[in-house]
Amino acid sequence: MSGLTLVIPELFQVFIVVVLFILAISKWEKNCSWFPYLAAVGVVISILSLFNTGTLFYGTYKVDLLSQIFKATISIGFFLFSLLAVKNKSIEEEKKADYLLLLSLSALGLMLISSAVELITIYIALEIASYAFYAVVPLRSKSKEAAEAGIKYIMFSAVMTAISLYGLSFIYADAHTTFLSQFKSIAWNLNAHPMATVGLTLFIVGFLFKIALFPFHFWAPDAYQGMSNETAAYSATLPKLGSIIVLIRILEAVYPSTAVASVLAVFAALAMTVGNITALVQTDIKRVLGYSSVAHAGYMTVALLVQSKDSLANVVFYAVGYIFMNFLAFWVICKVSKNGENITFEDLKGLYRKAPALAFSITVAAMALTGLPPTCGFIGKFFLLTGAWGKGFDWLIVVAALNTAISAYYYLKLVRFSYTEEGKEEKDISVSLFDSSVALILSAIVFLIGIMPSPIYHLAIKATNMIK
DSSP states (O other): HHHHHHHHHHHHHHHHHHHOOOOOSOOOOOOOOOOOHHHHHHHHHHTTTTOOOOEEETEEEEEOHHHHHHHHHHHHHOOOOHHHHOTTTSSSSSGHHHHHHHHHHHHHHHHHHHBBBBHHHHHHHHHHHHHHHHTTTTTTTTTTTHHHHHHHHHHHHHHHHHHHHHHHHHHHHHHSSOBBGGGSOOOSTTOOOOHHHHHHHHHHHHHHHHTTOOSTTHHHHHHHHHHHHHHHHHHHHHHHHHHHHHHHHHHHHHHHHHHHHHHHHHHHHHHHHHHHHHHHHHHBBBHHHHHHHHHHHHHHHHTTSSSHHHHHHHHHHHHHHHHHHHHHHHHHHHOTTSOOOOBGGGGGGTTHHHHHHHHHHHHHHHHHHHTTTSSHHHHHHHHHHHTTTTTTHHHHHHHHHHHHHHHHHHHHHHHHHHTSOSSSSSSOOOOOOOHHHHHHHHHHHHHHHHHHHHHHHHHHHHHTTTTO
């Protein structure tokens, strides 16, 4: 295939960015109601490009099934986000084009990360995805919490980015290469390549921050709480995909030494435990989902520590399912919060009567995030934990199973409050047929992936087996 044919999804995302840029700087009427239709076209293009393969830019950019699965998932997530974003009441109408432009640019960076197989290219793609997002976090009208969230996110991100770049310099100084394809021929231990080994550890740390793994998780709950609900839906889902694919590519090329793997295992155990226990005492639902994302980062790290293609495929499958179940939860949050305010468990009271479709959907999301059958959350965790059993981290799987039981308490609070009668103050909720329909479609997808996981799972297996 020719170079341009290989990167059609990225080129279309560039087209979206250019259209929004022209709209943002022009004096035209900045009505963005058309935006989801454009994002939907991107989904179709990404799916049609699923089986493209090839290498570009002197081996730094690899188009394979793994990258295309993630690009398609990013496109689907971006489309779902666009449905929320065009109705974001926390963003002034005159700033809506700028808001969508920045997040479209961030999604472009995530697509570039999906195919990057060289450390400098990965770093540049990461910065494209991150810098665009920095400006979006504090965009929430009349909110001091948003400004605080923006400062915290930028400060933490800047430090982690610097650490990753510092580690990259160590790798190049000692290993004399930044290509992942050449990493397999290098002895990654402190005796043979001490600087490169330390450098790789530092480089990985930056991506552990992005997926909010303990102890790099402190930003997540505060940032989610301060962002607008729609922005939090984006932050909680798509950026994690970019980090996960980078970790998959790096750990497939260079399995960490026993010492590093043991440290990551401890981080994973603490992430699950701290995330779930801290979520138990939260009342703001976005903070709950923030700590939930910390725990889920721990679950995925369990499989990343196992050096096998099947285990990496389990992570790919779980990441795809996680996008749908998390978006489903945020969809309900955004629709219950009509004026863009944060909602608590109390705000869900009586939801079954005022918006039965949303009550059913938040129940499905809670079941999936807990890991109950027949949702994609159950089959995803089943693959993650059984695939890692007997591979040297059995104690970590026991910790994960115990934490799944702990998480059921706060996830099922979403169900309990949704099906509880109103308190003294009744909050009226009016939901359109379209919003209810999208919630039910997402619920059906969460069930469908759980009941029939084979199509996505076999794609994931094929993708990881093709990694060289």
